[in-house]
Amino acid sequence: MDFELKTLTSHQAASMAADALILLWPDRADEAAGGIDDPLTLWARGAVADKDIEPAAGSCLLAHRLPGVQPRRLALARAGDGSAAAVRKAVLAALKALPQDALKRLVLLAGNIAAPAVSAAVQAVSEASYRYVATKSQAKPRALQKVTVGVADAGAVRQAFEQGVAVAHGVEWAREWANRPGNHATPTLLAEAARQLGRQPKVSVEVLGPKEVAKLGMGAFMAVAQGSSEPLRFIVLKYQGAAKSSVPVVLVGKGITFDTGGISLKPAPEMDEMKFDMGGAASVLGTFAALARLQPAINVVGLVPSCENMPDGRAIKPGDVVTSMSGQTIEILNTDAEGRLILCDALTYAQRFQPRALIDVATLTGACVIALGGVRAGMYANRDELAQALYQAGEQALDPCWRMPLDDEYAEGLKSPFADMANVAGRPAGSVTAAKFLQKFVGEAPWAHLDIAGVAWKGGAAKGATGRPVPLLVQYLLDEASRLAQEPRRSAKTAAKTPRKR
Incomplete structure (x- = not known):
């Protein structure tokens, strides 16, 4: 899908050839549009005055072939206070009301909304119009194909628009791979998809x-994989947007492409949804897809x-003891707690990069779903500043998380008479004890763990991957790039000799 940003008045938008036009109408527009008399604005102002549309954000009114307006279909969408959250709600409601199969070209007239709302609008269009077709023989x-976002001043919101397009691309990438059935998203196929990302600028893949993996001594990872005929894969991606001497942020994503629970077998109902157990991996790869477009330093x-x-x-088997890459031994009391076993070896491997921050992302526990539902991801961190940075990034990206406790007492239950843990x-x-294990x-x-079991996919009639937390991760990395730019520069020699403060 192609997005473009233009400076457009309501008169110009009304004269564009398109299948539909969405007019965002924040509360402040009720008074601001008083001196404008083009057909589009007159219609919207009259509908608001006549109370044909509710004032709540997300309320929508449709019209067809309005005189003086070129697009055949119109959607007036109330955007509340004009915030990113309200605009997102408005765009999603409008696209739900419009006939998707009839829309090839769309004009979204956003007016004088703030930059974050422009980004949110772009992502909402992508989310609402996404369709999974990879394993369907006749699906449309x-x-x-074409979305024109019209604003009062394109130059003022260009950066936010580009970020929105990149995040939408990354989210869609993550959704597509998380949605694929286990036989169409094996570890080998996921690795091949990662190799495709390696063709992007500044991205390399091994x-x-x-x-x-055996040579590295990843005994916990290998123990999980040994019950499958599908060979494991350990994917290492690198995005280099800064000097080689600049220490990286390391993202670790759980990539269980299908989880039966192993010997501790899961119940049959809804086991098909365990194809989503690689949501953490999909979000990390989707984040790299966005990075390749944004090119942050x-x-x-x-x-x-x-x-x-x-x-x-x-x-x-339950009761088996395995040795992790760190040398620590682990008694397997439940083979369905496998995600932490593959993650622990990846976390050990990550330490060779001496990371600026280490963040793992995993559909790890049903307990987190019980605690936080499908609204916020669970977030654990051993540094207050890292926790705050992730929380703020989530709030800004409309991909929220919530900090959970890491008290040492929670680790008591991990003690074992037959292994180190x-x-x-x-x-x-x-969810807490799983984080204490990691x-x-x-x-x-500096480490954070994001338990995304409640937010990575939806069940029921809306079944499918969400692509979360790609928006949160991208926003955090952009914020971190800004913080990095403000730090005193050090030469490569100085960086090598001087130990980094923890």
């Missing part, structure tokens, strides 16, 4: 197979341990 692809490493969790005769600690505070493998790095 997305009809919408894929390690079973022999290389920061270095980022992405690590994706990917395998299946299957229950064949070679699978790990167990991989589970019982049902109480299950914390044992991060060393001194």
Whole structure:
């Protein structure tokens, strides 16, 4: 889908050839449009005055072939206070009301809205028009091909617009791969998709197979993979937007392409949704797709341990003890707590980069769904400043998270008489104890864990991946690039000799 940004008046928008026009109408427009007399504005002003449309953000009124307006279909969408959240709600409502199959070209007249709202509008168009067709024989692809976003001053919001387009691309990339069935998104196929990203500017990709992973000593990762006939893959992505001496942010994404639970088999109902268990991996790869477009001045490493969790005769059993890459031993009390096993080895591997920040993203626990539902991701961090940065990025990106506790007492349940630790600690505070398990493998790095089990996909009639938390991650990395630019510059020699403060 092609997005373009233009400076447009309502008169100019009304004269454009398009299948539909969405007119965003914030509350302040009720008075501001008083001196404008083009047909589009007169219609909207009259509808508001006659109370034909509710004042609440997301209320929508449709019209067809309005005299003096070129686009056949019109949608007047109330945008409340004009905030990013209100504009997003308005755009989603308008596109839901319009016939998707009839829309090839759309004009979205946003007027004088703020930059963050422009970004939100672009992402909402992409979200509402997305269609999954990869494994359907006769499904119609997305009809919408061209979207013109009209604003009062294109130059003033150009950067936000470009960010919105890049994030929309990354989210769509993540949704597409998370939506694919397990037999169409194996670890090998996911690695091939990552290699495609490696063709983008400033992005490189290395894929390690079973022999290389065994040489690294990733015993926990290999233990999960051994029950499947599909070979594991360890994907290493690097985006270099800053000097080589600049330490990177490292993102780690859980890449279980299908999770049966292993010997601790999951219940049959809704097990098909375990294809979404690589949502963390998909979001990391989607973030790299966005980075390649935005080109921020920061270095980022992405690590994706990917395998299946299957229950064949070679699978790990409850009670087995495995040795992680860190040398720590783990008693497997529940084979369905496999995500933390592949992540712990990736977190150990990440320490070789001496990361500026280390962030893992995983559909890790059902307990997090119980705690926070599908609104906010659970966020754990061992540094207050990192937690605050992620929280603020989530709020700005409309992809919110919530900080959860990491008290040492929560790790008591992980004690084992047969290994250095167990991989589970019982049902109480299950998301917290999972985070405490991961914390044992991060060393001194500034670290955060995002449990996205409640936000990575939706079930029911709206079943499908959401692409979260790509918006949060991209916003955090852009903010971090800005912070990096303000830090005193050091030469490569100085950076190598001077230990970085933790």
